[in-house]
Amino acid sequence: MATLNILWRSIKWRFQNPISILLTIIQPLIWLILYSAIAGQSMQSISRGNYTSFILPGIMVLVTLACCSSSGYINFIMKSKGSFYRILIAPIKRSSIVLGQTLEAVCISLIESAIMLVLSIFLSVHISTGFVGLIMMLPLIFITAFFMSGLCFAISLILPNEIIYETIMNLIVLSLFFASTALFPMKNISGGLKFAIMINPFTHIINSLRALILGTSIDWQNLLLVMSLFILLCFGSFALALWKLESETVK
Structure with missing residues (x-):
């Protein structure tokens, strides 16, 4: 019940400040429309006609x-209003x-990803793996958001103010x-940059999502491997966030 209360409190804050939702989707939408239109003609060979x-x-x-x-801004706002420390002394599990707060970011991420998918239909995007592929995109977005939101939660507790947080x-x-x-295929990249891209975990999430959109069948083995990797990362980021929150209690 405490988790749901924190979740509702965070979601309520988000929708009381809809600019936070608007700003996170405007820039990607510009990328999706303008960049695909500008670069699409030269990239048709790698995108099967639809960049x-x-x-x-x-x-x-x-x-x-x-x-x-x-979502990391929530901690800075709560600290400025004093509610952060009131929650810490309340009889609530850390x-x-x-x-x-992590699930709040996950919920908003799923909503915004759904918006992007709906808008992409008007740009002639078709999910080749069908309804099953569409459903399998949900857990991929979920674990991506869970991992990143836990990491952001921890970073927001490490940094002294929201200005430095935003920059970082x-x-x-x-x-x-x-x-x-995200923008170019791996086969056109070599050297140290290719290694950096390969060790970036989000590369594998992007490739898995792309396979569900462009592929004719689902590679379940690779999909489960990527999901297993991110589940481990989710546990790691959650543990880090929990440890940093516990250290705030000690202060």
């Missing part, structure tokens, strides 16, 4: 990263606090986005 379908997975991940990044998170999000296969 928008090719970059859509990367844009969905970008939306998720931006949404989770913005895991419920972390889980509630912009650097992290953009680095993860561009050091991936």
Whole structure:
């Protein structure tokens, strides 16, 4: 029940400040429409005639990263209002606090990804693996958001103010986005950059989402491998966030 209360409190804050939702989706939407239109003609050979379908997975991940990044502001706002410390001294499990705020970012990420999918229909995007492929995209977005939101929660407790937080998170999000296969295929990349892209976990999420959109069948073995990797990362980021929250209690 405590987790649901924290979740509802965070969601209520988000919808009381709809600009936070709007801003996280406007930039990716611009990328989806303008970049696909500009670069689409030269990239048709790798996107089976529709470059928008090719970059859509990367844009969905970008939306998720931006949404989770913005969720870290909740801690700074609660600290400025004093409610952060009131929650800490309340008889609530620390895991419920972390889980509630983490699930808020997950819910918003799923909503915004759904919006991107609906908008992509008007850009002639077709999910080749059908309804099953569409359903399997949900857990991929879920674990991506859960991992990133836990990481953002921990980072927001490490950094002293929201200005530094915004700077650091912009650097992290953009680095993860561009050091991936979001915009270009792996086969055209070599050397150290290829290694950096390969060790970027979001590369594999993007590739899995892309396979569900462009592929004719589902590679269950690879899909389960990627999901297993991110489930481990989710546990790691949650543990880190919980540890940082516990350290706030000690202060």
